[in-house]
Amino acid sequence: MLEKEVINFEKSVIVGIVTQNQSEEKLNEYLDELEFLTFTAGGQVVKRFSQKMDKPNPKTFLGTGKIEEIHYYVKENGISTIIFDDELTPSQQKNISKIIDCKILDRTNLILDIFAQRAETSYARTQVELAQCQYLLPRLSGLWTHLERQKGGIGMRGPGETEIETDRRIVRDRISLLKEKIKVIDKQMGTQRSNRGAMVRVALVGYTNVGKSTLMNAIGKSDVFVENKLFATLDTTVRKVVIKNLPFLLSDTVGFIRKLPTQLVESFKSTLDEVREADLLLHVVDISHPDFEDHIASVNQILVDIKASDKPTLMVFNKIDAYRHLTIDEDDLMTEKTTKHYTLDEWKSTWMSRVGEQNALFISATNKQNFEEFRERVYEAVRQIHITRFPYNKFLYPDYKDVVEKEEE
Template sequence: MIEEKVAKSEKAVLIAVVSQYQNEEKTDEYLDELEFLTRTAGGVAVKRFTQKLEKPNPKTFIGAGKLEDISAYIEQNNIGTAIFDDELNPAQLRNIEKVLDCKILDRTNLILDIFAQRAQTSYARTQVELAQCQYLLPRLTRLWTHLSRQKGGIGMRGPGETEIETDRRIVRDKIALLKKKLVTIDKQMAIQRKNRGRMVRAALVGYTNVGKSTLMNVVSKSDVFAENKLFATLDTTVRKVVIKNIPFLLTDTVGFIRKLPTQLVESFKSTLDEVREADLLLHVVDISHPNFEDHIASVNKILDEIESADKPTILVFNKIDAYTHSTIDKDDLVTEFTKEHYTLEDWKKTWMNEMGDNSLFISAINKENMEQFKERVFEEVKRIHMQRFPYNDYLYFEYDKDGNSIS
């Protein structure tokens, strides 16, 4: 069955460098994520290649010898794609293509491809197209390498250069057009946000595939698309939620990821505006992931970059139903007790204990501890509202079960 799946999917090899900035353990973790990205894009990773270097080779990313080994493996096993775990510059890409007889992708290109597959609305498709054009522009020269072979020599340089410059101008014009289109849509969305009034806004943020959309569906009783794949949700979804007759707006945002392409951060500006303008952040974490602490740090880094790290935040540890831990036999006096042996109760006694009631443990898919979650969100929304309207907060509570004013 597995062999049949491999045959139908696009076979790929994954390539990474173990450097002074990224040790072997971290490299393995990034490759696990890259494999998940590959699977999300519709491919299957059949082999991994790593090489220890002080830093990536500026010409070919990895050493020439390792590149030849990969080339031989690709040829022998009919591999269609080679995926590098870091963004390749145009020179590296051009040099690698001279050696590897297959499609070459880097992490950025792969993420952009997934975004292109997942974009549903016109707005999301425009954002992705802008990011793709920005990525493509400096790499256009490689598309015309065949011209140098066919028309190289004295007197034949002009046409090739003309072709490249023509393409560059087309892409630049396309970028300008897409940016103009996004500015128009951003203004419309800004007006929409203003029209929502002064209702308290909460935003679901977190690493990709931590269960934000599933939680959104449970809390708002909506049908936001949710799937166990990276970047299942690209379009920002806003729903009015009512808890104990208090309405507030809940926003589901695109998931973050380490090494998120800068092109996407720029083109998804409006999505990030939803986070910037939120009154409360619900930072959802997949506690069943062995490196969830790194995920928290990555999300916090991006929140800091968009000046949203100081907002009131509740850490929501999701997927407690999937949490597992290693055990130590009581007679084992050798094995060291580490984080991989922590139970959920052990975790609650760590730094999480310092967060008090701003640290919640739930299972959105099984609806475990959801009443506790709703109660905590209700308290925070109520607190924020009473700060905003200290003298007329009683008017705020005059709503029916659907959030419609009855005052």
């Protein structure tokens, strides 16, 4: 069964560059992620190509020699898709396509394709289509390559430009229509959010594939789709959760990723409103991933971009059951100890301890390790928010009289 699935995968190669701003080690991390993205989209990476450059070639992204090397490999091995780790300009994409006769994609295009596959609701499909149209618009000129074979002369000078302009107008009209459609849905979703009353809102945020949906299922007893692939969840799911006697709303949002396409941030603006309007964020981190610190930085940057970085946040370090560290023999005096050799206890004593004892949690959502502590911390955080909102709720807080007396003093 597995062999059959692999045969059906598109044979692909992935490409990246080492620059002054991106080391070889960092490139390998990005290419690992790009390979996982390719697998999620239905591709099989058979080879990686990289080149050291001061900056990308404005015409073909890579140097002439490397492009020829890829061209030869693609031709000899029946490769159907080349995927670049960075976003290509429309002219770069067009020039590479002239040299290499196969599908040329970049990271943005690949992520958009995954989003298109994963979109379940009409709202998610509308958001993805808008992002795709915005990405496609400046690249339309490269699609009419058949017109380049036309000869010049009387009666032969207009069709190409006319066809391109017609197509651009269709796409622009489609973008306007989709934006209007999203405005209507945004208004409806805003009304839904306002109808939820004054209940405390908690949002799960984090990098893609860190276990947010698994955690949602565990704490909210809901049935959110879970899969070990990137962007398994696109649609925001909101559930009412009760811990002890305290109800609150818990929402599972779309996962973030490094180099997240700006078109997606723009089109998924309303989905991210769940994050912006939340009272408390649960920032879920896959501590078993070797690059989890970079993931935290990427999520924090996106929270800054959407103006949600100032919210109370609990750091939830998930997948502690899958955490593995490199070991060093006592007799080995040559190997330098790095963060890859840290045990969980050593991690906890680093910057994680500065996050604050009440704000850092270490759990496994799959086997519910330390789950009671997690529920207790979330309860206390939600309770504090609830007290400020409803200071005289005697049913939830037996000591509310003390609060009243304190305020009156």
